[in-house]
Amino acid sequence: MHFSVFLVLFMCFCVINCSGGVPTCRQKVEGYVYTTLRCFNNTQSFPVADKPVISLECFDCNIPVLNQETILKRFVGEAFNLSNSHIHVISENVFSEFTKKTQRFIFENNEIDDVSPKVFSKFSKLEEINFRNSKISQLTAGIFDGTYVTELTLSENLFSGIDRIFEGLKVTRLNLSSNNIREIRKDSFARTIFIEGNVFPRDQRLDLSNNLIEKIYSGGFKCSDVNNCVKILELAKNSITRIESYTFLENSYLSELSLSENSITQLESNSFRGLINLKSLNLRHNLIQNIPVSMFADLQQLKTLDLSQNLISLLQLNTFSGLTSLEILNISHNSLETFNHLHILPLGRLTDLDISDIKLHHLNLTLILHTNFKLRNLILNDNFWICSDLIDLYKEMNKFGGFKSPTRHFEISNLHGIACSRQKLDSYEDLTFNKFLKIVSEDKQTTDWFDLKLHTNENIYTNDYAGNYLKKIYGMFVFIVIIVVLIIAYCIIKLIMQCLYDHNILKFHRLSFLYVQDQRNVQVCS
Numbered sequence: 001m002h003f004s005v006f007l008v009l010f011m012c013f014c015v016i017n018c019s020g021g022v023p024t025c026r027q028k029v030e031g032y033v034y035t036t037l038r039c040f041n042n043t044q045s046f047p048v049a050d051k052p053v054i055s056l057e058c059f060d061c062n063i064p065v066l067n068q069e070t071i072l073k074r075f076v077g078e079a080f081n082l083s084n085s086h087i088h089v090i091s092e093n094v095f096s097e098f099t100k101k102t103q104r105f106i107f108e109n110n111e112i113d114d115v116s117p118k119v120f121s122k123f124s125k126l127e128e129i130n131f132r133n134s135k136i137s138q139l140t141a142g143i144f145d146g147t148y149v150t151e152l153t154l155s156e157n158l159f160s161g162i163d164r165i166f167e168g169l170k171v172t173r174l175n176l177s178s179n180n181i182r183e184i185r186k187d188s189f190a191r192t193i194f195i196e197g198n199v200f201p202r203d204q205r206l207d208l209s210n211n212l213i214e215k216i217y218s219g220g221f222k223c224s225d226v227n228n229c230v231k232i233l234e235l236a237k238n239s240i241t242r243i244e245s246y247t248f249l250e251n252s253y254l255s256e257l258s259l260s261e262n263s264i265t266q267l268e269s270n271s272f273r274g275l276i277n278l279k280s281l282n283l284r285h286n287l288i289q290n291i292p293v294s295m296f297a298d299l300q301q302l303k304t305l306d307l308s309q310n311l312i313s314l315l316q317l318n319t320f321s322g323l324t325s326l327e328i329l330n331i332s333h334n335s336l337e338t339f340n341h342l343h344i345l346p347l348g349r350l351t352d353l354d355i356s357d358i359k360l361h362h363l364n365l366t367l368i369l370h371t372n373f374k375l376r377n378l379i380l381n382d383n384f385w386i387c388s389d390l391i392d393l394y395k396e397m398n399k400f401g402g403f404k405s406p407t408r409h410f411e412i413s414n415l416h417g418i419a420c421s422r423q424k425l426d427s428y429e430d431l432t433f434n435k436f437l438k439i440v441s442e443d444k445q446t447t448d449w450f451d452l453k454l455h456t457n458e459n460i461y462t463n464d465y466a467g468n469y470l471k472k473i474y475g476m477f478v479f480i481v482i483i484v485v486l487i488i489a490y491c492i493i494k495l496i497m498q499c500l501y502d503h504n505i506l507k508f509h510r511l512s513f514l515y516v517q518d519q520r521n522v523q524v525c526s
């Protein structure tokens with residue numbers, strides 16, 4: 001007797017522990033109609049739910065083949081999430097019993113080998129299909145034909161080619177970042193329709209960053225119908241070395257283009273021809289040495305241009321011609337050595353200019369502000385400034401707010417943290433900023449020239465725009481306080497007078513003007 005009880009207990013123990021955990025799904029009734037389902041421990045198929053399932057959570061499920069046998073029946077929720085479920089195959093018609101309520105399919109972190117064509121096309125308007133990090137290296141051509149989805153994520157997979165995969169797809173955001181894609185061919189996105197979203201962010205976006213793209217064939221992103229074009233194109237962190245002429249000729253609706261962190265050495269005058277609606281161009285961190293004449297001629301709508309972290313050593317006087325709408329120019333971390341108002345003469349709308357770390361030792365800001373009078377933010381850290389010149393620059397810049405985000409070289413000669421040399425150096429040739437810092441640091445006397453000048457030159461302070469502003473606010477504050485005090489004093493005196501008057505202590509008629517007659521209603525201290 002005792003023995004059999006022990007045996008049963010032992011068997012139970014074994015079922016739970018020796019088999020490595022029981023696949024379990026728990027149903028919880030939600031309201032009268034729906035249930036939620038939570039599955040754990042190696043679940044390989046779902047129980048038949050007695051009521052429609054509105055929410056599914058699958059922790060470490062194991063469903064290699066998702067087909068009509070293994071799929072969860074009676075799912076009516078918004079998000080069907082089978083992430084981390086070791087899915088290899090998604091078979092034909094697998095979602096045929098799903099309702100149109102399904103908005104999201106999430107299959108992150110699986111091991112997908114095959115997805116049957118058009119499994120998603122029965123849904124009229126999906127918000128998301130997500131296959132991030134699912135080891136996909138290839139999908140059948142036309143697999144998304146007839147699929148209409150706001151966001152399709154295929155990032156962090158193993159795609160090397162993408163030919164014809166997206167034919168017939170309608171999408172707002174397509175994410176192909178972090179794959180092994182090597183080139184963009186003429187028809188890579190030929191029959192893909194990029195449609196504006198209904199909710200923010202609405203812009204059509206194609207993310208191809210973090211791939212191995214070396215070559216973009218001319219017309220690779222060709223699009224002529226304003227309603228069906230990519231607006232934001234991300235090509236950062238690839239291996240592009242060259243932007244051939246007319247690559248973007250048929251992309252007149254493109255609004256943002258990022259080519260940062262590539263290896264671009266070669267640009268041609270017609271590299272950006274046709275981008276007549278481009279608002280932002282990012283060429284940060286490439287190997288650009290020369291900017292061909294009239295390369296920006298078509299970019300008349302461009303507002304932001306980032307050329308920082310390149311090897312540009314020379315700007316022509318007409319390098320920036322055409323950029324009549326440009327507001328933000330970042331040319332920091334280059335080797336310009338000279339920079340003056342003539343270089344940015346065409347940029348009449350410029351408000352922000354970053355010229356830090358460009359090996360500059362002289363700048364006439366007065367002349368720049370004369371032609372670029374909208375300039376409000378100038379960043380000029382990490383150049384070879386002479387302290388007295390830097391003070392003049394500071395005075396000039398104080399009219400619009402002083403140094404913006406200065407570096408912090410307080411341990412050597414500096415003005416508010418921007419390093420400067422006490423004297424003009426004998427030569428600026430072959431100088432790097434680190435060498436400059438070394439030269440400056442050999443100067444024994446370390447001072448913030450700002451403090452020094454405070455005692456000798458009051459001018460720097462009276463020019464302080466922010467200081468003036470604060471003074472004005474302070475003056476106004478004092479004025480208001482005085483008025484308030486006067487009003488309170490007046491009321492108190494009035495009250496006292498009234499009391500004195502009421503109690504017949506005071507009878508001087510000379511003072512009664514202070515007291516407004518109406519004693520019958522006002523009974524303050526009776």
Ligand SMILES: *[C@@H]1O[C@H](CO)[C@@H](O)[C@H](O)[C@H]1NC(C)=O
Binds near residue numbers: 020021041
């Ligand atoms: C899953 O299995 C482990 C042992 O393998 C067990 O400790 C755990 O309670 C199980 N979880 C559920 C929800 O059954």
Ligand SMILES: *[C@@H]1O[C@H](CO)[C@@H](O)[C@H](O)[C@H]1NC(C)=O
Binds near residue numbers: 082
């Ligand atoms: C999908 O389910 C996984 C658990 O497997 C969870 O970690 C993840 O946050 C869920 N994703 C969404 C978008 O709900």
Ligand SMILES: *[C@@H]1O[C@H](CO)[C@@H](O)[C@H](O)[C@H]1NC(C)=O
Binds near residue numbers: 155156177205
């Ligand atoms: C694309 O997906 C990656 C994650 O894999 C994410 O970091 C990135 O922000 C996404 N791109 C866009 C444009 O949403």
Ligand SMILES: *[C@@H]1O[C@H](CO)[C@@H](O)[C@H](O)[C@H]1NC(C)=O
Binds near residue numbers: 308309330331353354
């Ligand atoms: C200019 O580019 C540099 C590096 O590429 C960046 O650190 C800096 O913040 C940028 N400046 C502005 C004003 O955005």
Ligand SMILES: *[C@@H]1O[C@H](CO)[C@@H](O)[C@H](O)[C@H]1NC(C)=O
Binds near residue numbers: 363364366367392
């Ligand atoms: C800037 O240029 C103007 C006109 O050429 C000149 O009068 C002025 O002294 C220059 N300022 C500096 C700081 O060199």
